[in-house]
Structure formats: structure tokens, C-alpha cells
Amino acid sequence: xxxxxxxxxxxxxxxxxxxxxxxxxxxxxxxxxxxxxxxxxxxxxxxxxxxxxxxxxxxxxxxxxxxxxxxxxxxxxxxxxxxxxxxxxxxxxxxxxxxxxxxxxxxxxxxxxxxxxxxxxxxxxxxxxxxxxxxxxxxxxxxxxxxxxxxx
Amino acid sequence: xxxxxxxxxxxxxxxxxxxxxxxxxxxxxxxxxxxxxxxxxxxxxxxxxxxxxxxxxxxxxxxxxxxxxxxxxxxxxxxxxxxxxxxxxxxxxxxxxxxxxxxxxxxxxxxxxxxxxxxxxxxxxxxxxxxxxxxxxxxxxxxxxxxxxxxxxxxxxxxxxxxxxxxxxxxxxxxxxxxxxxxxxxxxxxxxxx
Numbered sequence: 001x002x003x004x005x006x007x008x009x010x011x012x013x014x015x016x017x018x019x020x021x022x023x024x025x026x027x028x029x030x031x032x033x034x035x036x037x038x039x040x041x042x043x044x045x046x047x048x049x050x051x052x053x054x055x056x057x058x059x060x061x062x063x064x065x066x067x068x069x070x071x072x073x074x075x076x077x078x079x080x081x082x083x084x085x086x087x088x089x090x091x092x093x094x095x096x097x098x099x100x101x102x103x104x105x106x107x108x109x110x111x112x113x114x115x116x117x118x119x120x121x122x123x124x125x126x127x128x129x130x131x132x133x134x135x136x137x138x139x140x141x142x143x144x145x146x147x148x149x150x151x152x
Numbered sequence: 153x154x155x156x157x158x159x160x161x162x163x164x165x166x167x168x169x170x171x172x173x174x175x176x177x178x179x180x181x182x183x184x185x186x187x188x189x190x191x192x193x194x195x196x197x198x199x200x201x202x203x204x205x206x207x208x209x210x211x212x213x214x215x216x217x218x219x220x221x222x223x224x225x226x227x228x229x230x231x232x233x234x235x236x237x238x239x240x241x242x243x244x245x246x247x248x249x250x251x252x253x254x255x256x257x258x259x260x261x262x263x264x265x266x267x268x269x270x271x272x273x274x275x276x277x278x279x280x281x282x283x284x285x286x287x288x289x290x291x292x293x294x295x296x297x298x299x300x301x302x303x304x305x306x307x308x309x310x311x312x313x314x315x316x317x318x319x320x321x322x323x324x325x326x327x328x329x330x331x332x333x334x335x336x337x338x339x340x341x342x343x344x345x346x
Contacts, residue, residue, distance in 0.1 A: 006314045023314050032314060037275040039312055041268050050196040055162040056178075056187040113162040117200065120160070133189075140176075140191050147194040 006030055009138070011131040013124025020124040022135070027146065029114075029139070031123065042121065044114055046146040051115045052139070054132050060109030064100050071096030106130075161188060205238065218250065229253055267313060273306020274321030281327035296331030299324045 006023035013020035023030040029049075031042040074093040078086045112126035126132040158167040166183030168190070178187045207224045215225040217237035225235030229250040242249045245265050249257065257263035281299035284291035303321040311318060 004315055008314070021314075030313065032312075037279060038269060038271050039314075041270075041313055043265065048195060049193055051159055051190060051192040053159055053162055053168075053188060053190040055181070057163065111162045115159065115196075117195070122162070136176075136191060143193050 009125070009135050011125040011128065011135060013127050015124075022123060022125045024139070031121070031125075044116065044121070046143045048116045049114060049143050049147075050117060052136055053113050053115070054126070054129070054136065055111045055113075056129060057109045057111050060103060060106070060128075064104045067096045067100035067103065071100060112136075159190060159192075161186065207238065231257065267310075270310060270312060271306075272312060272320070273302055273309055274311075274318060274324060277303035277306065277324035277328070278320040281324045281331065285327075285331075292331040293335050296328045296335065299328035300332070303328070 006025050009022040009024050011022065017036050019034045021032050021034070023032060027047070028043045028045040031044070033040045033042075071093045074089055074096060078089045081089065107128055107130045109127055110129045110132050112123045112132045114121050114123055126135055158169065160166060161168050161181040161184060163186050164181060164184040166181060168181060168188060175191045176189055178189050180186065181188050207226075208222060215235050217223040217225050217240055218234040219240045220237050223237035223239065226238050227236055227241050227248045228234065229236055230247045231249055231253040234250050234252075236248065236250050240250055242251060242254050244254075244263065249263070254263070254266065258266040277299045280295050280302060284295045303324045307321060
């Protein structure tokens with residue numbers, strides 16, 4: 001069996017019918033954008049990476065609050081419905097509370113960018129601070145080592 | 153010497169200073185106040201590489217570039233062997249290519265590092281097999297065999313660069329076979345009934 005060139009890094013950025021993942025090769029990163037039946041690729045060679053910047057965002061917190069509020073709203077009719085019907089509203093509330101809990105447990109969100117001499121590229125798969133730190137801690141020594149070797 | 157452009161906050165695009173003095177340590181953006189963490193590498197301080205210029209032929213015995221006869225050849229193309237000057241040499245992953253081979257290699261997907269997109273036949277076959285089941289099942293009389301055909305047709309086509317995609321082709325073939333078998337059984341049953 002052929003040796004695998006790419007190894008998947010943690011994290012996945014999701015949009016409607018699209019997703020984005022980051023893969024690591026020996027000397028470059030591969031950003032894969034999946035569009036249901038096709039994929040597009042962007043490569044970032046370790047020797048070209050100038051900086052990686054992570055910015056904490058509030059979108060995760062806002063999403064948790066919105067979902068929890070919707071769950072709470074779904075609980076309100078329970079006080080006014082006949083016996084037995086409350087179960088339906090508990091189920092409806094859970095539909096909001098569970099994603100809110102999962103979103104909360106995944107931790108704060110962030111936006112990560114990679115800079116080279118000619119571009120600044122968003123890395124949508126690194127959208128959670130915990131994952132971004134983990135991935136960047138793994139990449140940082142590799143990029144530094146490649147650039148140290150390349151220094152004349 | 154040119155100084156590199158300052159790093160910018162990914163959220164507000166304001167220039168950030170001092171972030172790289174303490175790599176990885178959180179620090180608020182001066183403009184939007186969001187917490188930033190950054191790592192910089194020696195490439196940030198590296199001056200831009202000087203533009204490569206083709207050298208003129210100095211002696212009659214010098215080999216000339218295939219594309220520019222007046223320029224001295226420096227390397228041969230690793231695919232077609234044409235002599236190339238510094239201007240025509242496209243260095244990619246330690247290999248040297250001429251512009252023509254780069255163009256052909258990209259079109260024919262011969263140079264792996266030039267692949268920027270791939271069609272996933274397994275995914276297409278799976279969609280063909282699955283969508284009619286969810287939306288309008290009588291269509292499966294056509295889409296079942298079609299899904300098998302697309303999955304088999306795409307089996308030897310280049311898969312995803314990351315090595316994934318065969319799984320969806322297998323699922324599509326199984327689904328296509330099940331749909332086709334269901335229709336055959338239905339027709340056999342009807343044939344016996346009448």
C-alpha cells in the first residue's frame with residue numbers, strides 16, 4: 001500500500017454544503033475545500049509561512065446564548081398545556097439545549113490566518129481556540145525547523 | 153531594504169504591533185480589543201528574493217534557451233528536456249519545468265503539486281444513488297444503474313489528494329445494486345402475478 005502523503009489535522013470548518021479541512025505533508029500544509037462532489041486545494045509551503053495569527057471571536061458565545069434562549073422559549077408553553085403534552089415541549093427544548101451545550105463544551109471560537117509574502121489566508125477549519133492552539137503548537141516547530149535550515 | 157508589511161488583526165484588519173515579541177501569548181488588539189495570539193517565523197524578516205534575469209550568451213558554444221535563443225541555458229526541463237534560461241525555469245518542489253510542461257502538466261494532472269481541484273466520482277455516484285430515494289423514489293429505476301456506472305467509471309480516475317473517496321464509491325455501488333435488484337424483483341413479482 002502506498003504511503004500516505006497527507007495527515008489530517010484536527011478541526012473542520014463547515015458551511016452550507018461546503019466544508020474545509022487542513023492536512024499536513026512533509027513540507028507543506030494543504031487546505032482542502034470540499035464542495036459535495038469536488039474538492040479544491042491550496043498549498044502553503046512551510047518555507048513561505050511568515051506568521052500565524054489567531055483572533056478570539058464571540059460568535060460561539062452568541063450562538064450558545066441564542067440556542068439557550070430558544071430552548072427557554074420552547075419551555076414557556078409547558079405551563080399552559082394539558083397533562084401529557086409537556087413531553088412534546090421538553091423534546092422541542094432539548095433540540096435547542098443540546099446543541100447549545102455541545103457548542104459551549106467545544107469552547108471559545110476564533111479566526112485563524114496564515115500569512116505568506118504574497119497573501120493572508122483564513123484557515124476556516126481552525127475555528128475553535130482549543131483546536132487552533134493544538135494545531136499551531138504542532139506546526140510551529142516544524143515551520144521553524146524548515147526555515148532555520150533554509151537560512152543562508 | 154524594504155521592511156515587511158505589518159501583521160493585521162484577522163477581525164478588524166488593523167495593524168498590530170508587539171504581538172510577536174511574545175509568541176503565542178494572548179494580547180488584545182489595539183483597535184478592536186479582541187485577544188490575539190501570534191507566531192512569526194524567519195520568513196517574515198527575509199528580504200524579497202531578487203528578480204531572476206536571464207544571462208546573455210557569451211560564447212558561440214554556450215547552450216541557448218529553447219524559448220529565448222539569445223539567453224544562456226541553465227537547466228534542462230525535467231519533463232521534456234528542453235534547455236531553459238533563468239527566466240523560463242519554473243522550479244517546483246526541487247524539479248525544473250518549462251512553461252509548456254507546467255501548462256500541460258496542470259491540464260493532464262501530471263504534476264501533483266499543481267492540482268488545485270478534483271472531481272470526486274464516488275461523491276457524484278452516491279448523490280445519484282441517494283437523492284432519488286429521499287426525494288422521488290420511482291426515479292431509482294434509472295438512477296440505480298446510473299450510480300453503479302458512474303462509480304465504476306470513476307474508479308480509476310484520480311481520487312482525492314488526501315486519499316479519501318473510495319468509500320463513497322463502494323456505498324454508491326451497493327445502493328445502486330440494491331435499487332436495481334428491488335426493481336427486478338418487483339417486475340418479476342408483477343410478471344408472475346399476471
